Amino acid sequence: MNSISVRALLVRGMLAGLAAGALALVVAYFLGESQVDAAIALEAAHHHDHGGGEELVSRTMQATGGLATGILVFGVAVGGIAALVFCYALGRIGAFGPRATAALVAGAALLTVYVVPFLKYPANPPAVGDPGTIGRRTALFFLLVVLSVLLAVAAVILGRRLAPRLGNWNASIAGFAGFVLVIGVAYAFLPSFNEVGKDFPATLLWQFRLSTLAIQATLWAGFGLVFGYLAERLLEPGAGRPATGNSGVTSPAERAMR
Amino acid sequence: MAQSAATTTAVPAITPISLRTLAPWAAFFGILMLVLLYFAGAEQGAISVIAGEGVHEWVHDGRHLLGFPCH
Numbered sequence: 600m601n602s603i604s605v606r607a608l609l610v611r612g613m614l615a616g617l618a619a620g621a622l623a624l625v626v627a628y629f630l631g632e633s634q635v636d637a638a639i640a641l642e643a644a645h646h647h648d649h650g651g652g653e654e655l656v657s658r659t660m661q662a663t664g665g666l667a668t669g670i671l672v673f674g675v676a677v678g679g680i681a682a683l684v685f686c687y688a689l690g691r692i693g694a695f696g697p698r699a700t701a702a703l704v705a706g707a708a709l710l711t712v713y714v715v716p717f718l719k720y721p722a723n724p725p726a727v728g729d730p731g732t733i734g735r736r737t738a739l740f741f742l743l744v745v746l747s748v749l750l751a752v753a754a755v756i757l758g759r760r761l762a763p764r765l766g767n768w769n770a771s772i773a774g775f776a777g778f779v780l781v782i783g784v785a786y787a788f789l790p791s792f793n794e795v796g797k798d799f800p801a802t803l804l805w806q807f808r809l810s811t812l813a814i815q816a817t818l819w820a821g822f823g824l825v826f827g828y829l830a831e832r833l834l835e836p837g838a839g840r841p842a843t844g845n846s847g848v849t850s851p852a853e854r855a856m857r
Numbered sequence: 858m859a860q861s862a863a864t865t866t867a868v869p870a871i872t873p874i875s876l877r878t879l880a881p882w883a884a885f886f887g888i889l890m891l892v893l894l895y896f897a898g899a900e901q902g903a904i905s906v907i908a909g910e911g912v913h914e915w916v917h918d919g920r921h922l923l924g925f926p927c928h
Contacts, residue, residue: 605874605882631922656914669897669919676893683883690871697871713924722924725917736926737903811924834871 604834609682611829616678619821620671626817627670631810632662634724637803642726670814678822681708685830692755693767697834698827705823707751713815715747716740719786722811724804729794736792746785754778898925 639658656665685704689695695703720740728736758774765773795804898920900906901913913920913928920927 605879609882609886627919627922632918635918635921654914655910656917661914661918665915666918666922669916669923672893672897672916673919673923676890676897679886679890683879683887686874686879686882687876690873694870717924720926722921723927724921725927728926728928730928733926733928734903737899740926741899807921811922814922815924 605686607833608686608830609679611833612678612680612682612685612826613675614678615822615826615829616674616676616681617671618674618825619678619818620674622821623674623814623818624667624670627666627810627814628662630813631807632666634803634807634810635662638724638726638807641799641803645726670818674818674822677708677712677818678826681705681822682826684708685826689834692759693762697830701827701830702823705819705826708822709815709819711747711751712744713812713819715782716743717808717812719743719789720792721808723794724807727795727799727804728792732792732794735790739789743785743789747782750778750781898923902927 636658681704685701688704689697689700692700692703720736720743754774754777757777758770761770761773764770896912897916901910902920902925917927
């Protein structure tokens with residue numbers, strides 16, 4: 600029974616991720632592409648190996664098919680992982696129903712997988728970034744993603760431990776404060792990179808970075824809402840999950856509360 | 858008032874999905890999804906499994922706009 604719901608949730612997570620990816624793709628295409636183009640134009644005007652002579656993939660393909668591939672694959676993959684996290688979190692992080700749990704998982708994912716690494720190692724448009732440091736930058740970026748996810752897990756565990764003594768509200772604050780504190784220490788000790796060329800327009804850089812944030816926010820908001828809806832429909836209407844099986848208490852009134 | 862009503866109606870606790878049922882799914886699909894993420898986000902950047910630049914160039918814009926270190 601449980602195994603079926605894991606599979607069903609995983610499938611729904613990947614579908615919700617695909618839908619969220621499609622939403623994010625719209626934002627990326629209309630908001631982000633013009634900045635990528637502008638940055639590439641600057642890059643071409645200067646020097647550089649990219650975009651010179653023979654093109655492996657044309658700009659048009661990169662901006663349409665390539666962009667769609669990247670974002671949709673990302674959506675499906677993070678949707679699947681988030682669904683697995685949801686399966687574990689459901690019923691373990693407090694008295695949250697499926698929809699609220701989905702929203703919390705999506706919010707936590709946006710924060711830990713994107714916002715926290717972004718504040719230290721923000722996204723760079725083409726023409727920014729020294730190819731010589733790509734190895735270190737990639738390693739540190741993913742290190743910070745992993746660190747941030749692990750710390751968030753630790754913060755939730757801490758919060759759950761403290762909840763009986765401090766109450767849910769204060770325990771959540773304590774967990775979150777601990778997370779911020781340790782992330783702050785990590786920010787202070789991890790090396791920084793400033794590889795923005797002197798003549799790279801600040802406005803373009805700012806707009807590009809803001810766009811990447813908008814894309815991620817769209818993706819995770821879309822995922823949280825769509826997956827929450829699908830999970831609620833799967834788990835709530837007495838569809839054969841043990842949770843709802845333990846009486847007819849799951850009344851419309853109770854469902855409305857979630 | 859609404860809040861106290863909510864707490865006394867007491868949401869019937871959701872039975873968590875047991876770790877034993879979740880683990881095989883998490884291990885198999887977790888790794889599969891991470892491989893997908895690797896190809897979308899990092900292949901032919903710092904390290905390459907497939908030689909050349911094709912994958913990198915194809916998902917180039919996606920990588921930049923998703924915030925991955927690209928080049």
